Amino acid sequence: MVTMKEIANKAGVSVSTVSLVLNNRDEGRVKSEIASNVRTIAKQLGYRANPLASSLRTGRTRILGFISEEVATTPYAGGIILGAQSAASQLGYMLITVSTDGKASENEEIAALKRYGTDGFLYAKMSNRVTKAPKSLRGTPLVLVDATDEEGLIPSVEPDEFRIGYDATRRLIDAGCERIAYVGCSELMIAQEGRLAGYRKALEDAGRTFDERLVVNVLNNGPALEAVRGLFDAEHPDGFFCFNDARAWYVYECAARRGLTVGRDISVVGVDNHRVFAETLSPMLTTIELPHFEMGYWAAAKLISLIEDRSLHDLELPETTAAMPPFDAVGSAKIHCTLIEKESVR
Known part of the structure; x- marks a missing residue:
């Protein structure tokens, strides 16, 4: 087992200096170049702190x-x-x-x-x-x-929820989409509030007018699919920002039933980079990855x-x-x- 004394001898410093550095108490007390050298030598020698000794010393x-x-x-x-x-x-x-x-x-x-x-x-x-x-x-x-x-x-x-909505909508604007819909969440959540606000701001910054007819807030299953179907038939969006990847599936489903090709006839952006949807939807879904x-x-x-x-x-x-x-x-x-x-x- 490598000791602080061995590190001190190789670095040409005192054991107390090594202790300060390896216990992250060197700032303002040990010159940065010396501290860097001590850490390099400790890593080279394979030094590992003794947790029990450290806990007894520091509490x-x-x-x-x-x-x-x-x-x-x-x-x-x-x-x-x-x-x-x-x-x-x-x-x-x-x-x-x-x-x-x-x-x-x-x-x-x-x-x-x-x-x-x-x-x-x-x-x-x-x-x-x-x-x-x-x-x-x-x-x-x-x-x-x-x-x-x-x-x-x-x-x-x-996550910066506002920037999620803004960046997703901005990507659709940059792709040339003229009627951008938001398929949101009907639950009251910070994410819903922030993403909707980002969507609206991106439209505003691009000189577009927010149209509430292009927004549907849904939960899941049959009612969600019906709401997205209604959005397709009534408003004919060419771009969709979806609250998450799961809601993007409803858009893919409705597009397929209308003979539309995602990535050509309409554009879709989701949120999550959820592995199940990311690996099964075709074409693969452009999405914002949560951190x-x-x-x-x-x-x-x-x-x-x-x-x-x-x-x-x-x-x-x-x-x-x-x-x-x-x-x-x-x-x-x-x-x-x-x-x-x-x-x-x-």
Whole structure:
């Protein structure tokens, strides 16, 4: 096992200097070139921190708790958890994930994690929403994932819903579509409100007039298909921005029944980059990918910065589809999602 003394001898510095660097307490205390050299040597020698010794010295367990409400059972959970785990591992922490199904279960899981001495918590929701964190988490380092604190006091991260609607509509405008419809969601959600607002703003910026007859808000199954059929027959859109990839399926279905070819006669943009739809719809659906990995990574890294009271300006970020917002963002950090070009826009 490589020791700090070995690293100190090779770097030509004191053991205390190595300790400051490897415990991320070097900022303002150790010259940047010396700190960089110590980290390089530690990596070359294969140094691994001793978690038990570190926890005894700092009073921290280096454990993060990930509390989710149904997130672990959704198709997108893997990306969020993988992102959080990636950041935690990179910064020397372990992530424990639990899924809850109600307030009683939630309080029990939080109490159990606290008994382990968890240093901080990530609190995730199934879809972007305004939420109130449990009282039992107040006073501990906490970051919300895919959610916004109703009081605006807790750091959080979410997709930029307005930019999703704006970018999708702008892509259809740039493709030459003249009558652009929005197939939205009839549930009251932050995503619906933001995406509809982005759609309207993109039309406005292009000198177009918003026409409410080109908007249908639906849930699923038969009624949704009927609403999209009515939209086709009454308004004859040549471009469709869909709230998500699932709703894009109704557009594909209606187009096929009318002898229209997606990507030639009409253009369609979805949201999610959902694997099932992305791999089965033909032609493949141009879509905006939600930043699940990015949200998980940002939230865990932000949480660790709160726990350790340090900047993350020198953190080496992984390659991601969407750019990470700054870690010093105040309030809710919004991620500008990426449009994935495929075959459904002419």
